[in-house]
Amino acid sequence: xxxNSPVPLYEPGFASDPHAAYExxxxxxxxxxxxxxxxxxxxxxxxxxxxxxxxxxxPMRFPADPRTWQQQVPASFxxxxxxxxxxxxxxxxxxxxxxxxxxxxxxxxxxxxHQLLTTVEKIASGTxxxxxxxxxxDLLTQYAWPIAFRVLSALLGCxxxxxxxxxxxxxxxxxxxxxDRGNQILAQAVAELVTLRQGHPADDITSRLLAHPAHLSNExxxxxxxxxxxxxxxxxxxxxxxxxxxxxxxxxxAAAVHAGQSTVRDAxxxxxxxxxxxxxxxxxxxxxxxxxxxxxxxxxxxxxxxxAACNNDPALRGTSGDFSGNRAHLSWSNGPHACPxxxxxxxxxxxxxxxxxxxxxxxxxxxxxxxxRWRPGxxxxxxxxxxxxxxxxx
Numbered sequence: 372x373x374x375n376s377p378v379p380l381y382e383p384g385f386a387s388d389p390h391a392a393y394e395x396x397x398x399x400x401x402x403x404x405x406x407x408x409x410x411x412x413x414x415x416x417x418x419x420x421x422x423x424x425x426x427x428x429x430p431m432r433f434p435a436d437p438r439t440w441q442q443q444v445p446a447s448f449x450x451x452x453x454x455x456x457x458x459x460x461x462x463x464x465x466x467x468x469x470x471x472x473x474x475x476x477x478x479x480x481x482x483x484x485h486q487l488l489t490t491v492e493k494i495a496s497g498t499x500x501x502x503x504x505x506x507x508x509d510l511l512t513q514y515a516w517p518i519a520f521r522v523l524s525a526l527l528g529c530x531x532x533x534x535x536x537x538x539x540x541x542x543x544x545x546x547x548x549x550x551d552r553g554n555q556i557l558a559q560a561v562a563e564l565v566t567l568r569q570g571h572p573a574d575d576i577t578s579r580l581l582a583h584p585a586h587l588s589n590e591x592x593x594x595x596x597x598x599x600x601x602x603x604x605x606x607x608x609x610x611x612x613x614x615x616x617x618x619x620x621x622x623x624x625a626a627a628v629h630a631g632q633s634t635v636r637d638a639x640x641x642x643x644x645x646x647x648x649x650x651x652x653x654x655x656x657x658x659x660x661x662x663x664x665x666x667x668x669x670x671x672x673x674x675x676x677x678x679a680a681c682n683n684d685p686a687l688r689g690t691s692g693d694f695s696g697n698r699a700h701l702s703w704s705n706g707p708h709a710c711p712x713x714x715x716x717x718x719x720x721x722x723x724x725x726x727x728x729x730x731x732x733x734x735x736x737x738x739x740x741x742x743x744r745w746r747p748g749x750x751x752x753x754x755x756x757x758x759x760x761x762x763x764x765x
Contacts, residue, residue: 377405377413380651380749381449387745389650389752393418393680402684403666406675408450408749414673415666416651418680420687420701422663426655426674427706433655433674434464435708440656440671452544452554453750454654454673459594461708468707470585475595476711478579482526484718491719494521495726503730506763507737509756510727515611516604518723523603526715527596528575529564536560537600545605545751561593561600602649602710609648609753611720614638615727616757620740629732635724639717640700643682647702650679650752678702679752734761 378396379385385392396404402419417423426433438456445451456462460471498517502508524534537560543553564577569589572578576599580592587595617638618625624641627633642648653676661668668674681687682700703710710716727734737758746753 377407378416379407379410380416381407381409381747383747385749386747389679390646390683393677393683396680397685401666403663403668406749408454408673408675409448412444412448412450412673414654414675415668416675416677416680418677418684419664420681420684423653423676423678423681423701424705426663427653427676427701427704427708430464430468430655430707432661433657435462435468435655436464437462437654437656437673439658440673446554447551449550450749452550452557457594457597458591459598461598471587471591471595472707472711474580474583474585474587475599477583478576479712479715481579482576482715484714487522487526487715487718488722490525491518491522491722492726494518494525495723496730499727499730503761503764507758507760510615510759511608511612511754511757514727515615515723515757516608518611518719519604519607522719523600523607526576526603527564527599528568528573528577530567533560533564533567537564538604541600541604544601545748545753557597557600558593561596562589564596565589565593599712602712603716605751605753606649607716607719609751610639610642610716611723612754612757613646613648613752614642614720614724616736616740616743616754617642618724618728619734619736619759628728635721635728636717638724639720643702644700645683646752647678647682647700648752649702649750651675651677651750653678653701653704653708675749676701676704678704731761734759 396418402417402422404416404418406414406416408414417426436456437454441451441455460468460475463471495518498514502513508514520534520538524531536556540553540557540560543549568577569581572581577596580587580595618628624633628635655674656671657668657674659670678701682702703713737760744755746755
């Protein structure tokens with residue numbers, strides 16, 4: 372690797388050991404790294420914690436609107452659906468961002484936390500019942516994903532069939548393989564959900580978006596739902612799975628959890644700090660050449676925040692390795708685009724993991740953690756499978 376050569380984030384080697392790659396980047400490039408998100412798509416990856424905080428807090432110099440950038444990127448490019456402009460809070464700036472953000476936070480904050488807890492417990496119970504007599508399960512596809520999918524569908528008032536197509540589209544986009552087709556599947560299914568709730572409003576996030584005083588159009592509501600699904604299925608699934616991996620592969624930590632000396636919330640914080648499920652994202656597009664610590668970032672070229680690398684920046688971590696209860700990480704983003712559903716994600720993940728450990732206290736990994744494989748892709752930190760075994764119920 373030479374100082375000027377971009378680091379490819381799309382190769383399987385990066386997915387298998389990203390933290391080693393971040394350390395090499397830090398040595399070779401410093402806090403701002405030239406990368407390729409897919410072949411022919413250059414970007415700057417921010418791996419310095421304090422540089423990332425400044426960028427995230429400066430929407431004037433680092434707006435989230437990619438429309439100029441995407442004019443030069445064909446729709447067929449695999450990362451474009453994860454990055455392209457949509458009329459929603461994630462991809463807007465200024466007054467439009469404020470309008471979309473207000474509608475989203477209002478709809479999300481109206482979720483009844485007690486009812487959400489009951490919903491997660493009910494879904495977790497039914498999901499475990501599907502495999503507990505077998506004595507084996509893939510905790511990713513048979514537990515974490517069904518919970519994230521079913522809970523989010525309940526929150527958004529989405530029928531299972533429509534939700535399945537939305538999840539399929541999101542998975543294709545995150546994998547950056549069949550992303551263009553995934554975008555088409557996603558757009559059609561989300562539009563159907565908006566039409567359904569327009570005719571049959573209920574106590575759900577989609578209906579509240581439709582009724583919000585911001586008077587969002589059907590297209591605008593559909594794109595708010597794209598963001599909610601994007602944040603609510605893949606990252607939440609991987610947060611649950613990666614935290615289960617932490618508990619099941621770290622014998623000392625597992626013993627502390629079972630003894631009540633550490634909590635599932637501690638495990639979630641450790642994973643969010645050290646190995647977050649959405650590793651590289653929070654993308655901005657500077658409208659003119661912008662200097663950060665002597666590095667000139669090109670006009671309209673993506674600037675990607677590496678939450679995983681920034682959280683592990685030696686300048687932040689110092690000599691302490693205790694992350695439990697520490698909320699200084701960037702895994703929920705920061706600034707005007709910080710995740711508005713953080714309490715809900717914590718509740719869902721913590722409840723799902725606690726319920727599984729209580730229901731199957733003797734559960735263990737079916738293979739050594741070193742044999743697990745990670746899905747390639749520049750944005751996520753996602754296992755392919757998480758096989759486990761336990762005494763089968765009669």
